[in-house]
Amino acid sequence: MTSPAARSVDGRRERGARTRDAVLARAVAIASEHGLEGLSIGGLADDLGMSKSGLFAHFGSKEELQLAAVDAAREIFVQAVVEPVGDRRGVARVEALTAAFVDYIRRSVFPGGCFFAAAASEFDGRPGPVREAVVGNMLRWRAALQRALDQAVADGELRPDVDTARVAYEVGSLLSGVNADYQLTGDPIVFDYVTHSVRERLDGLRAR
């Protein structure tokens, strides 16, 4: 049996977590359009009609808020791009990740385009924990592409001499290129480009 006092603590924790999630959703949207440096506890408090001290209770500093936003954005990215591909393996997995990434850009999951491309460009010259978090996420994404390529080699779909690290960089660059292009030109032709380009590239590496 749970005591009334414990239930009350649980209730407070739950409300706290819900508030934190709502605050982070807004923080991610702001950072996606105005950059992580555009995030401040004061500005976010104004935006949400909350007290600054209330927000400080959740995030002790601007840097903690930025790190929490990066983490929340990562969850959104994983949900949008990684989860839809399910347990596909190898070439089918790379193609499904490509399709899901294109969809993530097309649907403007983040209002300002790919959150991580923007954060990478913003923080590449600013050493510190936020930059480390952004680099870590980029490397994890690259590693996810490489793992799928490694499966393709292991399963005999791709030639054994394929440099999967390099091809992962290629696929990652083509996908980042879609985001950069679409944000600037608004021309959806890049969605077709990348789909064809990744397919053609993988076809060229098929085991015969």
Place this chain on the structure above:
Amino acid sequence: MTSPAARSVDGRRERGARTRDAVLARAVAIASEHGLEGLSIGGLADDLGMSKSGLFAHFGSKEELQLAAVDAAREIFVQAVVEPVGDRRGVARVEALTAAFVDYIRRSVFPGGCFFAAAASEFDGRPGPVREAVVGNMLRWRAALQRALDQAVADGELRPDVDTARVAYEVGSLLSGVNADYQLTGDPIVFDYVTHSVRERLDGLRAR
């Protein structure tokens, strides 16, 4: 014969142009590290130990200063990446542009990495003349890659059915990927990656 008065006017114009060039060189360096929004006439005047009114005489507004910086950066880019390839044509031109771009990133021609990648990410969500200037430069760079690919098709180096617009997007994305990667990880392996990737991609499109 030129009158002393005309010579004096010429002298003032020349000094004015030299000052403008020096100011722009500093403006481009600042924008490359801190973004074009990090440029202000007041801040730049402080940085250079000049009067704010003197700078206003050269650039009437922050936006004019930003546009002048984009233009100065374009000249630096052309000098660093386009001029070294000389009159090479076709596949040799694409490979030379790739090598020159890699060198441009490796040498940190701009202290914060590729000026235009940073500007593109910064301004993709901010409509206006600065964004237009950045988009225009990106499209010109893409067109320069495509022209070289069109030459390669016309000269019979590449297959006639090659979609040169799409391959130009691919090469452009691979090169942007080098910049993004190197700024974040500092790992020079991407320089080898892109050189191999572009060569392999073009080899796959050769007319047989």
